[in-house]
Amino acid sequence: MMLEHGDLSSTSESDIDEEAGGKEKEEAQQNKPARKRGYPILACDHSAITGESLAVDRYMGGMIYYTTGCKRGKAYAIVQTSAKTSFVGRTASMVQAAKGAGHFEIVMDNIGTSLLILVMAWILAAWIGGFFRHLPIASPRQQTLLHYTLTLLIIGVPVGLPVVTTTTMAVGAAYLAKKKAIVQKLTAIESLAGVDILCSDKTGTLTANKLSIRDPYVAEGVDIDWLFAVAALASSHNIDSLDPIDKVTVLTLRSYPRAREILRRGWTTEKFTPFDPVSKRIVSVVVCDGIRYTCTKGAPKAVLQLTECSKETADHYKSKAQEFAHRGFRSLGVAVQKEGEPWTLLGMLPMFDPPREDTAHTIREAQNLGISVKMLTGDALAIAKETCKMLALGTKVYNSDKLIHGGLSGVMASDLVEKADGFAEVFPEHKYQVVQMLQGRGHLTAMTGDGVNDAPSLKKADCGIAVEGASEAAQSAADIVFLEPGLSTIIDSIKMARQIFQRMKAYIQYRIALCLHLEIYLVTSMIIINESIRVELVVFLALFADLATVAVAYDNASFELRPVEWQLPKIWFISVLLGVLLALGTWIVRGSMFLPSGGIIQNWGSIQEVLFLEVALTENWLIFVTRGMETWPSVQLVGAILGVDILATIFCLFGWFSNQTMPTDPATSFVETENGWTDIVTVVRVWGYSLGVSIVIALVYFMLNKFKWLENLGRSKRDKGDLKIENILGHLSRLTVEYDQPGQPKGRFFLATSKEEEDVE
Incomplete structure (x- = not known):
């Protein structure tokens, strides 16, 4: 590998561009440990790319990425590539390529298309029936085929569907804002409700991104306060630009008051030598009470070489260093030399970026909600495991x-990602690939992060979440932005999202049933008795249904303990059954009017208005059935439904929009009032009958939800993809065909990605 460009000095934050020449060489080098030549000459800040909190050592011939700053050292570099072919350029390309229709849009398009096809089928049935009834296509004096077509289009095209669902999500977004979660894309709420895998960045999300010193190793006979005092003396005194290691060393003194007392004895620094990549130590020469001390801290092996301790002490020290390394700790050896005396080994400080206090509880809550959490980090494997x-x-x-x-492909690669608890030493394309493979297996995947390196995967995920303090790139790519640190906010957001999903599902079931109710009744009544409900009244029925149920956005709702899913076969099955029951209820009312007693009508009234009131009441009350019985309806929903019910009752009492002659065939013996008014006793009977119909429908709905086969109808198995296709693609990716042309050397054909895909990768 070749360094890229520029003169790097320890006092500048020079940005240097990257990378090795040739794509094959570059990819091979990215995925193999770099051969270390000599000692590290640079320490680069990779936090913008990998999220690592500490600087990364770079050796002679090593790769340095564009946008990374030099924290220590000096070197010359050669620019090998730039623009979109650079590491950061490919990251930006992945952000732009991660697009497509959202999950919610796909579901809504599916439902809307199905309803449109359904209404066209009913219109066709109405026209066929109308021809047998000898109905004209258009006429100013009687009911025509165009009237029926207009009526069916009004009720069959759910114009209120996007309004109610959008309002529901907007109200939910306002609730989430109170929980310090800002929704930048409304449809992300629906995606969050169905998420079953959460991929999370480690540094700054699961952890506090603040180094801390764990229980130190103290050599035998050494005072721990003296150990920390020496470590503080061997630290930079430039408070404005403290190295992270020096900063955590100084801050740890808060827990050691006696060490602070030692430092108050009037120490003066004669000489300070910052970290040297050759010696791998920081050295400080200090004086106190006329005695000169040389304090040092650095790599455990380098510090041990200074001392002349016993073999037992050295072996114990080495075993401790190895133990800390296996546990993922970054260790610092500490030693001191008193003037005229040999070096004394004091101990070792293990450093670690600790998890946030609420992270473990948050992960348990997520797992209880049926969500698998995977950690993706740029840190070393040992640190990730710890x-x-x-x-x-x-x-x-x-x-x-x-x-x-x-070396993995097809099913093996997808299985590895699916079963893994996390990945270490990842770059942006790794995170992007993990999300992509999980989505290929049918998982709804959420991704959390805070850095530029997380932007591609945040954009690719079904629900990208930028945590508190995230970079502008991460925030712009994310769907939801948290304003509080850590992941604790995500639990409230998931519960709220599932409640919002429950409201939308209840409304969609309700709306499909309403469409089928009137489509079935109007077409069958036209064919059987050559009668319909006036277009004006149908318009008001549609308005009442949508205006009242907008309040479902404020309804009380429960949430499931597993990721929710649009079980469209189940939704359609239940909705069709409810629609048929509603249509039967309306036919019973209309059929009773053919009895000599007038059926449901007590004294006098209007057929049109009685049917209008019965349809309005049973349809409005259906929302109380589809919303479920786990919680009580909200005051807003009850008030809205009650308001339109009272308005529908006034329509019936005073005969609004009913002064139109519509003879039936066969004719009924019942004679309507000329002004369309209906007596109060009939209105009370219609209310009682509609309540009975709603109770029957509620019992049927309750029984349906008790059937196990129906509970999981339409729920996909997210843990399996198309295994055969994955295996075929995996084998094809390794297939090479050799061909021979006369007079030319042999060539080979092999499968490769297109130019656009190659740029994205």
Whole structure:
């Protein structure tokens, strides 16, 4: 590998562009450990790319990425590539390529298209029936086929569907804003409700992104307060630009008051030598009470070489260093030399970026909600495993080499991603690939992050979440932005999203049933008795249904303990059954009017208005059935339904829009009032009858939800993809065909990505 460009000095934050020449060479180098030549000459800040909190050592011939700053050292570099072919450029390309129709849009398009096809089928049936009834296509004096067509279009095209669903999500977004979660894309709420895998960045999200010193190793006979005092003396005194290691060393003194007392004895610094990549130590020469001390801290091995401790002490020190390394800790050895005396080994400080206090509880809550959490981090494998242990995430954590060019393909690669608890040493394309493979397996995937390196995966995920303090790139790519640190807000957001989903599902079931109700009744009544409900009254029925149910956005709702899903076969099955029951209820009312007693009508009234009132009441009350019985309806919903019911009753009492002659065939013996008014006793009877119909429908709905086969109808198995296709593609990716042309050397054909896909990768 070749360094890229520029003169890097320890006092500047020079940005240097990247990378190795040739795509094949570059990819191979990214996925193999770089051969280390000599000592590290640079320490680069990779936090913008990988999220690592500490600087990363770069060796002679190593790769340095554009946008990374030099924290320590000086070197010359050669620019190998720039623009979109650079590491950051490919990251930006992935953000732009991660687009497509959202999950909610696909579901709504599916439902809207189905309803449109359904209404066209009913219109066709109405025209066929109308021809047998000898109805004219258009006429100013009687009911015509165009009247029926207009009526069916009014009730069959759910114009209120996008209004109510959008309002429901907008109200939910306002609730989430109170929980410090800003929704930038409304449809992300529906996606969040169905998420079953949460991929989370580690640094700054699961952890506090603040180094802390764990229980130190103290050499035998050494005072721990003296250990920390020496470590503080061997730290930079430039408070404005403290190194993260020096900063955590100084801040840890808060827990050691006696160490602070030692430092108050009037120490003066004669000489300070910052970290040297050759010696791998920080050295400070200090004086107190006329005695000169040389304090140092640095790599455990480098510090041990200074001292002349016993073999037992050295072996114990080495075993401790190895133990800390296996646990993912970054260790610092500490030693001191008193003037005229040999070096004394004091101990070792293990450093770790601890999880947030609420992270473990949040992960347990997420798992209780049926969500699997996977950690994606740029830190080393040992650190990732230690973090997973502390958070009870599981220890099936793999290096990023397993993802790209790791020898896995097809089912094996997808299975690895699906079963893993996390991946370490990942770059943006690794995170992007994890999300993509999980989506290919049918999982709704959420991604949380805060850095530029998280932007592609945030954009690709079904629901991208930028945590508190996220970069502008991450916020712009995310669907939801948290304003509070950590992941605790995500639990409230998931519960709220599932409640919003429950409201939308209740409304969609209700709306489909309403469409089928009137379509079935109007077409069958036209064919059987050559009668319909006036177009004006049908318009008001549609308005009442949509205006009242807008209040469902404020309804009380429960949430499921598993990821929700649009079980469209189940929704259609229940909705069709409810629509048929509503149509039967309306036919019973109309059929009773053919009895000599007038049926449901007590003294006098209007057929049109009685049917209008019965349809309005049973349809409005249906929302109380589809919303479920787990919670009481909200005051807003009850008030809205009651308001339109009273208005529909006034329509019936005073005969509004009913002064039109519509003879039936066969004719009924009942004679309507000329002004369309209806007596109060008939109105009370219609209210009682409609309540009985609603109770029967509620019992049927309750029984339907008790059937196990119906509970999981339409719920996809998200843990399996198309295994045969994955295996075929995996084998084809390794297929090479050799061909021979006369007079030319042999060539080979092999499968490769298109130019656009190659740019994205």
